[in-house]
Amino acid sequence: MTDILNALVILANFIVVPAMAYGSQLALGALGITMIYSILRFSNFAHGELMSFGAMTTILVTWALQSADISLGVLPTALLGIPVAIAVTVVLALTIDKTVYQYYRRIRAEPVTLLIVSIGVMFLISGLIRFIIGPGDRVFTDGQRFLLKARAFKQMTGLNEGLAIKMTQGITVATAIVLVVLVFWFLNKTRTGKSMRAYSDNEDLALLSGINPERVVLITWVITAALAAVAGTLYGLDKSYKPFTYLSLLLPIFSAAIVGGVGNPIGAIAGGFVIAFSELTITFAYKKVLTYLLPDDMAPDTLMQLLSTDYKIALSFVILVIVLIFKPTGLFSGKTI
């Protein structure tokens, strides 16, 4: 019995807890991708860099606060930086929209043109970030490190294996829940939110109803940039902030949005967790788990890992391909691309 419990604790510690945090980060990112796709009708490749920009702003504010000896006690100081990061990222997104995307909307550019434009924007923001903060690795977490320490868990339960929950993981999941609830409340209950869904559903009829498209686009950017700033900061807090990782984050985020059904907010969230859980379950080494579960003479000698962690990123691509073959509209039928 304790063997089974120990095995479950290992799985919880190395798969469930990290996947919940990673999945939340992906879900927030995918939600931004899906919003831009359904309102502005293009795939925004600059979204990863927008997240990175938000995280960078948070770091700059955090440094300023730290040097002024302001902290949040057990919580990371970065939380105080998030509102500023949201504001700055929103300003950046709106500036880019006014100077770049608006022109392409006016000439009624094809979605693929906008996609390529967004790649240009991606390079622009990533250059800006390296110019401001440089390409190096930054750790900006402070405060208490763990919500639940492995040793405390062992003492509490008397099991061999420990379960640890990092403060950043707890914050990530809690923030994601709050934001998702807010976004859904906004989209389904407010007049402006409903007008955004109406615009996404039927542009011509929305115009006939007197819905102002530029206002819808503006609000979409505000929400997307806010989500990006928070998601980027949470990812940086949880791992560490390295500008280049946000480029490779683009693939799992897009996979999450498409797997869930692009244009469908619920799908984006579900997709985020599908990708996170698959990445971690497939690249996890099950040796210890199996040692607990199997009789002693059958205990494995190898790592019992299905795929090396180096292939983690490729995995989201595989899931994407599988979903597109068997259910092209995604798990929660979004729009066909």
Add this chain to the structure above:
Amino acid sequence: MSFLLGENMTGGYGSADILHDCTIGVEQGEIAVVVGPNGAGKSTAMKAIFGMLNLRQGRVTIDGEDITSLKPEERVLKGMGFVPQTANVFTSLSVEENLEMGAFIRRDDFSKTMEQVFDLFPILKEKRKQPAGELSGGQRQQVAVGRALMTEPKVLMLDEPTAGVSPIVMDELFDRIIEVARTGIAILMVEQNAKQALNIADKGYVLVQGENRFTDTGAALMANPEVRRAFLGG
């Protein structure tokens, strides 16, 4: 002069004109029907009146006010409602949300108007929480008409409201349209089902190749042997 009048309209999508000196008007509380063969420019005439098409000549007036240069959404504010032929509901929004979006430009309390729409189309009240995309063709048309009524328009323009619905549903829809007209709203509609439509019409326009061929009361057009032979199938 008619309450809503598109006068001597000439224009089209590209360089070629589809409408040639075409005049269509409707009075408050009346139903005007535009009929004609395929490609006669019926829908184009509707679009021209609603400002979705640039006119090279002619003008559009509502209650004597020239609105020729206004955009469609500005015409909504002047009291015009338009139900397009296709894609005329928000499929992913619930029936109730569709009606709310119809009232988007209104800043006052529109719950009374919504009650009136539900009284007119009781089935919509029953299905208010259901996405409009899940409804039958006839119910969808009711949502579409209801959405347009939410601004409390003075003129309601319908582009083939009975396209693709069964004859029974068509009769039912026409009954509702008569009810709407009785509340004092001017109704201008394009119809494929010419006979049935002219039966309920106070005024009928027969368009051929973008020109007015016959203009008379609905009953007179029905009685006109030439119109019967050429456009109503005998």
